[in-house]
Amino acid sequence: MSILGSAKDNIGLSGTAYNATEMKGFLEWTTSSYNRVAAVTRSINASQAGDIILYEMQTGGQNSNYVLAEYNNVVWDLTKAATDSGIIIIAAAGNGNENLDNSFYSAYNARGNSGAIVVGAGSDTSQHSRLSFSTYGSRVNVQGWGQNVLAAGYGSWAKYDNDNNRTYTLFNGTSSATPIVASAAILIQSFNFQQTGQYLSPSEMRNILISTGIPQGGNLTTKIGPLPNIKAAIEYLESSRTTLSSKTMTLSPLKVEIYPNPASNFISIRNSEDKEVNFEIFNMMGQLVSKGTILTDKKIDISNLPKGNYLIHSTDGQRRVVEKFIKQ
Structure with a gap:
């Protein structure tokens, strides 16, 4: 949450989308039990077309190595229903160093694309290469930094005035990469809505993040995709605004x-x-x-x-x- 939207108040961190008017967390762990499906369902029920949901979670795949949460059939079904309704879902690929193109995942791939934007973990260097633990493959769309991402919360990077509420850590994994991509999507969605009064669909957001991103470096046979480039995405939307506006004017929305x-x-x-x-x-x-x-x-x-x-x-x-x- 701190990576996404910490307040810009000159104290601690400022999140990328620090002016977001609302952020909600739906926890898998409750006071009584653990229930991932309930958390996903509650997040979807609280959202509408144009909203962005972050899946900060993974699940066991081959040999219990971590892959994206939608490898689970029920989570995939929920995700597909949400993206079909216009909700954008940004999902961690998982930290299992798994190849999703492996024949082991043929049944998962046969379901088709859920519409979620799947995020791998890349290096914090200019090469933007895949980090060794990141799950990868053609299903992974884009990457974020999977190392050295400063976040609020538990950890030993810094603690000020012996105050547990002023503790910071260097956060890693697809869990740090995914909120970076979600932050980019929030800003791009916000800009497009301010300019056109329209929300980008999940497929439009995915295509923009990929086509305007900074290319992956290193071993390209282990695909995690490009790093989002917010400035380039906004410039693309600026240049295509006339075309988008003409399409919008041609067909009035169904109400x-x-x-x-x-x-x-x-x-x-x-x-x-x-x-x-x-x-x-x-x-x-x-x-x-x-x-x-x-x-x-x-x-x-x-x-x-x-x-x-x-x-x-x-x-x-x-x-x-x-x-x-x-x-x-």
Whole structure:
């Protein structure tokens, strides 16, 4: 959190995105138990299209070596549902020195791309080469510094006035690399929204981070991708703003309202254009549970759905909007 958004107040650190108006942490460990799926679900439920979620976590792969958390089927399903709804997810590749292109991971790769931006650990030198512990492969998109990243919290780098709240450490791993990339994404997203009133999609953000980044050096057969370059990304957005604006003007956004919300047996989709739309309803595991075509204000039967949170995708030709609703 300190790498992402420490206050710029001349005390201790200042995070890269120090003017972020809101940051929330959803912990896997609670006062009663450990539950990663619940933490991921809560983070997604608290987010909307354009928001950025940081996966500061890893899981065991081949021989229990660490790989990205979405190697777990349930986390992959949740991630795919979130990115399909426009939420950007930045995920640590893991510290297991694993090759995700190895045949051991063929079943994982066969699921397809979840839409998350996966981060490897690179050196803090101008070469930006992969650090030996970083998991790598074609699924890894970009890198951040995986060593010597100053952070607040436990550690022995410095402690001031014998105050545990003024303790600093040099942080390492894909766990230090990932908030660096997330910080870049926050600033790029903020700039684009200020200029255009539009949020970059997960795929647009990934493509910009890759295409404008500083290339990886060293052994390129162990791919972790480029280091994000915020200045170059913003210059790219500046140069393409006219094109982006013309595309935005060509097609006005589809605006819908889901009501009632929460709902028990029925929901309706209201759109300001009073026209027919296609819909798909997904549960928070990313599974399609209902689909069809409906006119504005007509009822959709959800009485057979279990209680919980759902995502509804409404489409009209090239236009798409994703909203959340609660079945109670």
